[in-house]
Amino acid sequence: MKLLKLTPLFVLVVILLVGCDDSVNPYAPFEPRITVFAILNTSTATQVVRAYSSFDPTLDPNGGTAPDTLLNDAVITLSDQNTSYALRDTTIFRSDLSNYKGDIAAKVASLTPAFGRSYTLTVQSGSKGTVTSTTTVPPRAIISIPFLFSLSNPLAYDVTNLGIYVQTFSKGYVLRMLLEYEVLINGIWLPYQDEVPKSFVVQSDGTSLPSYAALDLSGEKLLVLSWPLKTLATTITAAVQQYNAYHLTFKRVVIEVRQYEEHLYNYYQIVRGFRDARTIRTDAPDYTNVEGGLGVFGAFTVERVVFDLPPDFISNK
């Protein structure tokens, strides 16, 4: 009889519960978004634009089930204040065939971006909508190397740091040094270019690894930089040793400054886990400046100071 007293309670509970088995979807209803990658480069007269669609997250490209979602119906326009640049179809060789077998379809525009100019990219797709994005190519950097002539004296390399003054106008920059030389192989002078490390990092086992210039934060300011020429000496020595059996002529040293505008800088950092060795975060956020879409529309500039090495430069033969 006592159990009967509990009956209303259990009836209530059962009424509330039986049949409740809600479904839930970890995915929001999939709405494809236009994905654009376009990086304007002042050192080339051909600019590449890739436009795709995002795909259903339930598809796994690693398993080969995700389609290569090229936007076949897209109308892409690249323009500045005065001009709209025509884009034409092209195919880019795909070296990594693990997920996709075919080459990469893209658009190209014949254009050398102007320093300091803003460009707008618009992608219109009948099926996916329209997205736009704007980027501004950084103005020319101002580079000053007062003692550039010291590059002609390799005897001083071990004790000299080359002072470099750079007025940047972008969020990020990279300062590189390149060594160019020619090697006579089978009667033909072949050109070579080696990147000079910024430094060498000594490992725990005593060996040292080269550390190359990296993208750094700058902004609109005058950077006072120095480059240890000891690393140039090491690069020269390495080239001499490698081509010891050949005639070798060192031609020039190139100081290259690249300026990365804000969106390209941000995107580059974020897809690499902030490129922050000291971060304690483990999330992997995304970045885009494509309104309504994904990807990045960015720009970078390339400026160079070239120092021609004298014909009688060390080891030239």
Added chain:
Amino acid sequence: MDSTTKARLPFATVQILEPSRGVSANVDGFYLIPGVPSGIYDVAASYVGYERKIKRVTIQAGKAVTVDFDLAQQPLEQQEVTIIGNALSKVQQQNVSVHLIQQSDIRLVPVAVQEDVFRSLQILPGIVSTSDVTSQFHVRGGAGDQNLILLDGMRIFGPYHALGLFSVFDTDIIQTTELYAGAYPPGFGGRLSSVVNFSARDARRDRVGVKASANLLSSKLLAEVPLSDNLRVLVNGRSSISSDAYRKFLKTDIPLSFYDAFTRLTWEGDESHTRVNLQSLFTDDVLKSSNPDEPDYGWKNKAVGVSASSLLQDRLFMKVDVFSSTYEAQRTPKLSTATPATTSVEEAGMRINATVYGESDNLYNIGFEMLFLTVEAQLVNLEGASQQLSSHGVEGSAWFRVQSSWDELKTDIGVHTDLAGILTEGRGLESFEPRFSLSYAVVSDWRFKLAYGRFSQKILTINNEDDLISVFDTWIHVPEGLKPEQADHYVAGLDGTLFESIGTGTQVYYKSYNSIVVYNRDKVGTGDADYINGTGESYGVETLLRYGSKDINLYGAYTLSWTTLKTGGFTYHPRYDRRHSLNLLARYSLAENVHLTARWEFGSGLPFTQAIGAYNRLEFGSLYPDDYGAETGVPYTVLGDKNAARLPTYHRLDVSLGYRFGFFGTEGNLGLHVINLYDRKNPFYFDRRTGRRVDMLPFFPSATLQISY
């Protein structure tokens, strides 16, 4: 004290019957009624589950009288079960958001395989758990690391076994649990949301006692031995025996082993109410998966403390705690994508608290605490760089508190002060945390309560906020340059009794997070901080209803709440923001020694972030994107707005049938339990990449057996 075991009964109520005047014993079972005029009085002592006892006492002018009460336990069949936090004492009359939970309360809640105090806490209003397989909990919109867990004054930083399936506190070692869900009084500090203050029980003083029990997860043995008239010891050990149950719960093969060991040595003086306790808690968990693609985990606690209390002078009761607590945890990735990580917290300190019993039942508390704290973590970030985080420091706090009584009005006013904030951090007035509560008897036993408190926190746990579940939290100090976390609590409530047998209470609360540590959503690179100070707020209304009779006891608690966090210009709901929460508990005595308990839990869906698409994200493999056009890219899942979606409603029904028996001087308890009686499919998490859904506990029957002598 218990008339049989001679164990102290904390928070018992002691009352002079005519003229009526009552006080509550402290956690050590000590009470003092000052300023009683000479005369003859009837004094009563009561405690839930015990027979009320009345003594006639003669008071002579200028002479202190000691009146000890030996209360006899009521036979089980006569006990009126309180059902979670219905205690009793004047502590609850005074404070607005405190729940006192007895050992018997803990055992009321149906269990999966093992009764657990944290599981029992979760039926209280304002407490949210995000899954069946974790007893971690969130209080009134607070994060899991905002709960201060104390065992006899020792801070426990990793209070969970088995990835949080249950706590490291065996029910048998706990005498009383105080849960302050908000606006807690001075003397507790360092956490923003709540305080769970466990008081371990003493060993029995009358004879040797032994208790053994086993369930699907673990076996345990408890022994209590009186070593002399003044000295006794309690030893309790628990160890895992099988990983089959975990496999059933977590749907994966995770051979998990653990143990916990608790000892308590108690010495009691003959006079001055002096007692000294030496207690220790050691726990160890190891989770080693046979799957090389699953990381291994391990974590352990080592806590040792000495507590001494005494009535030093006529009205001065002093308590000193000296303690040390260490927590260590590590993650070993093996071949998984996880990264290696270790975290540790080492703390040693001393706490002194003096209580002065003033006139008119006023209580004055003044206290001081000093901590030597070391927090270390080593982890590998997404760059693959190893990070060693280490911080050492001395932290101090002091507090002053006055509890007063004027007819229908009771007040509790004080301030908790962060001494390090004043002396070394230059935070001035921000280091003072005012707190007060008042309680006014509106009519009969209906009391209106109001409370406010300010709280701060300097250490916290970090994990990936975008993870659907977190199994490894790293403790760190608030990053340099950021303000400590700080919150203000405002609480108002009304509680009382309906028709003599129905207790009810309703509280509204507002919690303002003036400063919390959250992701810096604008972080791009090295120059940007990982974390920044954000803000937030939590508010809601809680109500509970209790009905008790000899045969049937009913309990219901409902919470309606909102929690939002703000970082920069972005506002979102944290993962534990549950809008509606309902807990129903019924206990029914089928026969003299047989009772049936049912618990139904309902919660509206918790927030989660949906995936809205995927794309092949170019990474510009060479720094110089001259040739980016040839990259295929890496598949990247695009998430929607953070925590903008909601999981389905959660609900499940658990039932337990308990049978108590005795033979040859021993007592036994047989429990049959069914978790998720109607096999509700409550989602636990999704694998975002594959979409695979993992549900929480299915229909799961189990049994427990306890034998005690």
